Amino acid sequence: MSESDSDGTSSSSELDATGRRFNPLKALYSAKTKVPVARALLHDNVQTLEAKQTTLGGFEQPFNAVRLKQIREAAGSKKKKLDATSEIPKRRFEPSQGLVKVERPMRHRRNLFSRLEKCTEGPLGALKQWMDQRTRVRVYIRKQKGVGGHVSGIIELFDRHWNLAISDVEESWSRRKFRYSANRVAGLGEPQDCSDRLRQLGITLPTVKVCEQQNNKKYVICTRALPQLLVKGDHVVLVTPEPAVVLKKEGSKE
Numbered sequence: 001m002s003e004s005d006s007d008g009t010s011s012s013s014e015l016d017a018t019g020r021r022f023n024p025l026k027a028l029y030s031a032k033t034k035v036p037v038a039r040a041l042l043h044d045n046v047q048t049l050e051a052k053q054t055t056l057g058g059f060e061q062p063f064n065a066v067r068l069k070q071i072r073e074a075a076g077s078k079k080k081k082l083d084a085t086s087e088i089p090k091r092r093f094e095p096s097q098g099l100v101k102v103e104r105p106m107r108h109r110r111n112l113f114s115r116l117e118k119c120t121e122g123p124l125g126a127l128k129q130w131m132d133q134r135t136r137v138r139v140y141i142r143k144q145k146g147v148g149g150h151v152s153g154i155i156e157l158f159d160r161h162w163n164l165a166i167s168d169v170e171e172s173w174s175r176r177k178f179r180y181s182a183n184r185v186a187g188l189g190e191p192q193d194c195s196d197r198l199r200q201l202g203i204t205l206p207t208v209k210v211c212e213q214q215n216n217k218k219y220v221i222c223t224r225a226l227p228q229l230l231v232k233g234d235h236v237v238l239v240t241p242e243p244a245v246v247l248k249k250e251g252s253k254e
Contacts, residue, residue: 041065112159124160127239131155136242139164141173141235149173151231152242162233169226174219 014023015033027033041063043049053059055071119128130137139151150173153166198205206224213219 112157115160116157123239124158127155127158130241131158136168137166137239138242139166139231139239140237141231142237147237151229153229156228159233162236162239164231164233164236164239165228166231167228169229170223171226171229172221172223174221176218177220 011026011030012032013019013021015027015030016022017027017036043052052068053061053063055068056064116128119125129135134154136152136154139153141148141151143149149171151166151169151171153169155164156167157165195205206226208222208224211221211223213221
C-alpha cells in the first residue's frame with residue numbers, strides 16, 4: 001500500500017464525525033468534510049444543546065422543538081404573576097438600617113459687609129470707626145510724581161484694597177497755568193472748550209473754581225464739589241480726619 005493511499009485514508013478518518021480519529025479543526029477548514037445528517041439543527045454552542053436536552057429529559061430523548069416549547073410554556077405558567085392592581089412589595093428596614101439624612105451646613109459666603117465687621121484693628125479699623133461715626137475725612141491723592149491734591153468727604157464703604165466710596169465730596173488739586181509751556185503737548189495744539197458739545201450730549205460737569213496763589217505764580221488751586229466719588233486704592237496716599245480749621249471755616253460760611 002503506497003504512502004499516498006495511507007495519507008488519504010487517515011485524512012478521511014479525521015474528517016469522519018462518527019469516527020474516533022475525528023479532528024474538528026481540520027473538518028472546519030477542509031472542503032471534503034461531509035455532514036452526516038443534512039437536516040441537523042444548528043445550535044449556538046454545546047451548553048445551549050445540553051440545556052435543551054436536559055429540559056427534554058436527557059440525551060436519550062430525541063430532540064423535538066415543539067415538545068421543548070410546550071415544556072417551557074408550562075413551566076412559565078406555574079410562576080406567580082402579580083396583578084397590575086396589587087401593591088409592589090417593599091423591603092422593610094429596621095430603624096437602625098434606614099437611610100441616614102445628611103444635612104449639609106450652608107456655605108458661608110464672605111462679602112464686603114461681612115469683611116467690614118472684622119476690621120477692628122489697624123488702619124482699616126480707623127477707617128471703620130470714621131465710617132460708623134460719619135466723620136469727615138481728607139484723602140490725599142497721588143499723581144505721577146508726588147501728591148496731586150486731596151479729596152474731602154464722608155466714607156460710605158471701603159475694602160481691604162483701600163478703594164473708597166465717598167459722599168458729599170469736595171475735591172482740590174493744583175495745576176500749572178495755561179500760559180506756561182509745560183501744559184502744551186506736542187501735536188494736540190491749544191486746548192479747546194467742549195462745554196457746548198457736552199450739553200448737547202446731556203452731560204453736565206461740575207463747576208470748577210480756580211483760585212490763584214499769592215506766593216506761587218506758576219500754579220493755581222482748582223476745587224469742585226461732587227455728590228459722590230469712588231477713589232481707587234492705588235491713588236490713595238494718606239487718609240486723615242478733616243482738619244478742625246477747615247471745619248470751622250465751613251461752619252462760619254453756613
